[in-house]
Amino acid sequence: MASHDHTEPPSDIALRVKALESLLLDKGLVEAETLDAIVDLYEHNIGPQNGARVVARAWTDPEYKARLLSDATPAIAELGYRGAQGEDMVVVENTPEVHNxxxxxxxxxxxxxxxxLPPVWYKAAPYRARAVSEPRAVLAxxxxxxxxxxxxxxxxxxAELRYMVLPERPAGTEGLDVEELEALVTRDSMIGTALLEAR
Amino acid sequence: MNGIHDLGGMHGMGPIDAETDEPIFHAEWERRMFALMLATFANGSFKGDEFRHAIERMEPAEYLNTSYYEHWLHSLERLLVEKGQVAPGELEAAWKNAANAADAEGAA
Amino acid sequence: MPALTAETAVATLMAGASARIDVEVAAKFKAGDAVVARNINPAGHTRLPRYVRGKRGTIDKDHGVFGLPDSMAHGGGDAPQHVYSVRFSAREVWGAEAPPRDCFYVDMWDDYLDPA
Structure with missing residues (x-):
């Protein structure tokens, strides 16, 4: 058995999180069911499929697109999407002249x-360091x-504004319906690190 | 603060390491950490800017060497102690209990 | 702070809480104004990145009134003020070798800006 200096945090990160969780449960600061419900919400109910619906709607409904680009938060809420880290949304449109x-x-x-929730690369140092200073190299x-x-x-x-890219609708998708268009829209295309193609 | 978190324009960070078919969480402890932060944020234990600043105050080398949810762990431990919701001794006792439980499990 | 029930926590997250502050504050700038990011180096929290300090940009859009993180992170008041999207050319910040058309936008509070 290893001897521990127990005034130092455990080097095993999982153990250290478990210790904090036990403490907060014991002190009544959190409830186990609440933790499970939060994980379930973000692991199963919220994801880029939501943004894909917004994009496909904007591609097929010019009036919706106009609302989305002028005041994104209520336009996104029309489709039922709102909440933490999306309270004040801005949507920026990719065109043949502009890439966001x-x-x-x-x-x-x-x-x-x-x-x-964002992918690891979006949160990691290389992307955060380079996206502003050499975006074309990052995109490459x-x-x-x-x-x-x-x-x-x-x-x-x-600041507290949160952004989403409205990607360009790919050529050759004129015959697709809204559900088929949704299926084309990727997470990265709404961050701006991918372009879309018809499948 | 002119901290390590302020990364825009820095060189030497390497290529973008994008993972194919990335899961939302990579380990169970990430799920628990995510939920612990949101549950204590949602009940008003701290403000978002306080949470960010506690991450920024991490030791710079450690900031670069640890993952996103480890940043959250450092920040949450520190904030709950600074705000008096958790006593430093309580955190140390919790570490000791967790380590002892793991040792007992390993010895069994 | 007492624990939230699962139902309350999920409802809180699904509803969100805008950081906007519903108070009348005069805007120091309007869209199209030339501005320069202040060269401030506070030891505490700020959302003014180093790479843009001292650089010249243009107000693109006024997003309305929000609290100032530099104050709120340290137990201070909200210090409500306007937040703008400010456009900077890549060349202004990264030099003559940056692509001539490229630019970036940074969201900035009134306290981060001076008239250019």
Missing amino acids: LLVCTLCSCYPWPVLG EFGVDIGDDVEVRVWDST
Whole structure:
């Protein structure tokens, strides 16, 4: 059996989290059922499928798209998506002339109600360091080549506004219905690190 | 503060390491950590800006060497102690209990 | 603080809580104004990134009134003020080798800005 210096935190991260959870349960600061419900909400009910619905609706309904681009929060709420980390939304549109890319250089701000929880790379140092200073190199690592005639706009989420990219509707999708269009929309296309293609 | 968290424009951080078919959580402790933070935030134990600042105050080398939810763990432990919701001795006792329970499990 | 029930916690997260503050505060700037990010170096919390300090940009949009993190992170008041989306050219911040068309937008509080 290893001897522990028990005034230091356990080096095993899982043990240290378990210790904190036990303490907060014992003190009545949290309830076990509440913790389970929170995990379930973000693991099963909220994710990029929500944002994909918003995008497909905007592609097929010009009036909705206009509302979405002028005042995103109520337009997104029309489809039932609202909540923590999406209280004040801004949607930016990709066009043949403009490509948008989202980042949070200071922490990891991300629009949870429409995209779910962020992937590890979005929260990690390389992306946060480089997205503002060399976005085209970052995009190239994602396999996205943006022409010199296109303006790259990077949005650094430094305040409480949360951003989502409205990607361009791919060519060749004229015959698809809304559900088929939704299925084309990827998480990364709504961050700005992917372009979409018809399948 | 001019801290390590303020990463915009820094060099030397390496390539983007994007994972294919990434799960929402990578381990059970990440699920628990996520929920502990949100449950204590939602009950008003601290403000969002206080939570961010507690992450920013991590030792810089440790900040870079630890994952996102480890940042959350450091921040939450520190904030709950600073706000008097948890006494430092209570946290140490909880670590000791958890370590002893793990030792007992290992010895069994 | 007492524990929330599962139902209350989920309802709270699903509803969200906007950080907007419903108070009349005069805006120091309007869309199109030329601004310069202040060169401040507080030891405490701030949401003004280093890379943009001292750089010149343009107000793109006024997002309304929010509390100031520099105050709220330290037990201070809300210090309500306008937050703007400010556009900076990549060349202004990263130099002549940056692509000429590229730009970025940073959300900034009145306290982070001076007229240019």
